[in-house]
Structures are given as C-alpha cells and as structure tokens.
Amino acid sequence: MTEQHPTSTDASTTPDAPVVVAIDGPAGSGKSSVSKAVARRLGYRYLDTGAWYRALALHTLDADVDPEDSAAVIGSLDAFGGAFTVSLDPDVTAFTLGDRDVTDEIRGPRVTAVVSAVARVPEVRAWINETFRSLIANVDRPGIVVEGRDITTVVAPDAQARILLTASEAARMARRSAEFESHPAGDVAEQLQRRDRADSRVVDFMNAADGVTTVDSTHIDFDETVDAVVRVTESLTARNSHGSR
Ligand SMILES: Nc1ncnc2c1ncn2[C@@H]1O[C@H](COP(=O)(O)OP(=O)(O)O)[C@@H](O)[C@H]1O
C-alpha cells in the first residue's frame, strides 16, 4: 500500500495543503468517470475510494473470509494494506493486489455483490479513512479529486470544494446497463438498487449535507457534467481559498 501518515485534511489551516475536491453520490451517478476527467483538466490527482472497498472485498473472497463476518474482515485489514497498490494518476487506472492486476476484477459482479457487507463495518471504514487522509495530505500535485460516498461528510469535510453528483435512478440504471451490455439489464438495475439501499444505511449520499453543492447530471451529457463540476470547483475553491467560508 502507499505510505500511511495519518493527518488532518483541514486545508483551511495548513498553507501548503493540497486543494481537495470531494465528490459523493450514488452508484452510476458518474463519480468515477467525471472525477477522473475533472482531475485531468485541473492537473490534480484522483482517488477512487470505492476501489478500496472493492479490493478489500476481493481480498476477503480470495482468502476464503466470509464478507459478512465483520471480525474476520477486520482481521484481514493489515494483510490487505500490505498487498494493495493504487494509481492516483487520472490517466492510469491500475489497482494491484500482491502481484495481480485486479483493475477489472474489482468492478465485476462477484465483488459488487459483497462490497456493501465489508463497507458497513465501522472499524473497516475508520481504517480505510485514515489511509485516504494520509494519501490526500501527501499528494504530489496542487490538488486531488476524491470521490465516494462519505468524502464530503466524513473523509474530507473541510475540502475546498464539496459536491454531490446525482442523477435520477432511471438515468443511473441506463448508464450502468450500457457499461455491462453482456449482463441482463434487469439484473444490473436490481443490483444497483439493492446496493444503494444497503449503502444508504451506513452513510447518506442521496442528500447534500450543509455546504455541499449538488450537480444533477440527469439531463446533461458527460462533457456538460465535467464542465459543470469544473465550474463549481473553481468557484468554490476561489471562494474558500480567500477564507470566506
Ligand atoms: N452525464 C452523463 N451522461 C451520460 N453518461 C454519463 C454521464 N456521466 C457519466 N456517464 C457514464 O455513466 C457510466 C457510469 O459512470 P461512473 O463514473 O462509473 O459512475 P459511478 O462512479 O458514480 O458509479 C459511465 O459509463 C459514464 O461514462
């Protein structure tokens, strides 16, 4: 795993801290694809937090650990931390577990079916969040776009730009089904709904918290969504860098 140095992400009090763009939203709202494009546009790093939960889920499956067995999942965290590596480069999507490239496997249905079970364990979330804070604090660019479910509220509540990226359930299902053309659309939609329901019991990513700006991509295309998020980011960053929060 990348080095761990737990620190605060309160950029408002640390002069050289990176600009943090925090993006939350439900499955299929466009978080990964839009965040990557925004990071590229701004010359920032990109952190896909869902990939961590997905890779941990795969790690437990590989080790024959029941993802529903919280104590066993917690017990596997250190080994996972020693084995998992990520790319923070928005142009390079690469995740490895040990020697194995798991970039595609962690997005597959076997992992998607169990990821919510490992993500609901508070000790898992605390461990993973410390790692995220460390990665953010040590980033080697002027900023980083971090996307997930609890970035605006828990991981980086002091981020200069905090955005909730939403889209109607129908739009999200259609987008996800288009990505997994070989799977029956009904199965993809049902899994997306089930996962959102399970994840919503742990963190609220359907409603914008105080100070969080909503970007609704239901009726705009991908490029328009990227433009909207860049615009909101630049305006919030300019405002928040002048200490007027
Ligand atoms: N505004 C948009 N209009 C149409 N398709 C979009 C839009 N935003 C994202 N997409 C597409 O929707 C799919 C799901 O996006 P993704 O970034 O994987 O979502 P998430 O990370 O929130 O699950 C991708 O194929 C992406 O290219």
Ligand SMILES: Nc1ccn([C@@H]2O[C@H](COP(=O)(O)OP(=O)(O)O)[C@@H](O)[C@H]2O)c(=O)n1
């Ligand atoms: N910050 C985060 C990110 C993801 N997750 C969990 O990880 C899973 C996969 O996240 P993801 O962002 O890859 O999912 P998609 O929205 O891309 O389908 C989610 O279903 C949540 O269970 C989380 O709990 N908190």
